[in-house]
Amino acid sequence: MRVARSRAELAQLRPELTGRLGFVPTMGALHDGHLSLVEQARSRADAVAVSIFVNPLQFGPTEDFDAYPRPIEDDLARCEAAGVALVFAPTAADLVGTDPQVRVSAGALGTVLEGASRPGHFDGVLTIVLKLLHLVAPDVAVFGRKDAQQLACIEAMVADLDVPVEIVGAPIVREPDGLALSSRNAYLTPEQRADAVALSRALTAAAWETDAEGALRAGRRVLAAAEAASPWVATDYAALVDPRTFAPVGADHRGPALLALAVRVGSTRLIDNRLLELTGP
Ligand code: PAF
Numbered sequence: 001m002r003v004a005r006s007r008a009e010l011a012q013l014r015p016e017l018t019g020r021l022g023f024v025p026t027m028g029a030l031h032d033g034h035l036s037l038v039e040q041a042r043s044r045a046d047a048v049a050v051s052i053f054v055n056p057l058q059f060g061p062t063e064d065f066d067a068y069p070r071p072i073e074d075d076l077a078r079c080e081a082a083g084v085a086l087v088f089a090p091t092a093a094d095l096v097g098t099d100p101q102v103r104v105s106a107g108a109l110g111t112v113l114e115g116a117s118r119p120g121h122f123d124g125v126l127t128i129v130l131k132l133l134h135l136v137a138p139d140v141a142v143f144g145r146k147d148a149q150q151l152a153c154i155e156a157m158v159a160d161l162d163v164p165v166e167i168v169g170a171p172i173v174r175e176p177d178g179l180a181l182s183s184r185n186a187y188l189t190p191e192q193r194a195d196a197v198a199l200s201r202a203l204t205a206a207a208w209e210t211d212a213e214g215a216l217r218a219g220r221r222v223l224a225a226a227e228a229a230s231p232w233v234a235t236d237y238a239a240l241v242d243p244r245t246f247a248p249v250g251a252d253h254r255g256p257a258l259l260a261l262a263v264r265v266g267s268t269r270l271i272d273n274r275l276l277e278l279t280g281p
């Protein structure tokens with residue numbers, strides 16, 4: 001496995017990879033969810049590249065940028081074991097520079113739900129993802145569906161800016177009790193870890209319903225019960241939206257709708273989602 005620690009090293013190593021290249025951008029702290037993205041990339045390409053970069057542009061001023069885990073040696077070992085051909089792990093000084101002027105805007109898609117809670121977050125994601133796509137030049141790039149709004153922003157960017165890459169969304173990987181894998185799960189205490197199962201339970205409850213109001217009500221009921229039972233749980237939002245535009249769906253909506261959740265468990269903010277197929281009231 002080759003490791004490029006700067007854009008210059010990447011430019012030297014990238015030509016060694018011939019054939020179709022799959023790419024998995026990450027912020028490190030790799031878990032089985034990331035490795036499932038590597039598997040998805042491998043099944044669509046001859047070689048896989050992974051980037052490991054904790055992107056300062058996507059953290060708000062009060063967010064956990066400095067505290068974000070950076071177990072780089074473990075991450076490299078996991079990539080090696082997963083058969084990754086190339087890891088791009090630049091420094092922020094190298095990749096972002098000291099005074100960048102231009103940002104990619106996610107537009108309206110970047111201002112709702114996660115974007116409303118985290119102003120500028122998706123602009124920061126898109127700016128770095130576009131740079132990574134330019135530098136790594138993959139044929140196909142794989143992103144997890146857990147970050148559904150991020151995936152929608154990236155799909156919109158690639159379509160609107162004619163970025164020559166295929167984008168693939170990979171299924172959410174869950175613990176046996178339903179909790180979606182996330183690097184942030186490591187912050188949960190054992191009690192909070194038990195409470196965190198409320199998110200996937202809310203999604204499962206909603207999936208039994210056939211209309212928008214019933215689905216939202218069922219999901220919110222599970223979250224309200226978790227809030228009542230635990231000092232740690234506080235729902236940020238539970239929204240039923242169009243999976244492409246993230247605009248709320250109406251009560252008589254028929255067809256696919258994404259139930260998106262953000263819930264604080266202690267000081268950790270968890271997100272999860274599920275695509276529902278509604279048949280209407
Ligand atoms: O999903 C992530 O880990 C990040 O948002 C990404 C896509 C690597 C961009 O920094």
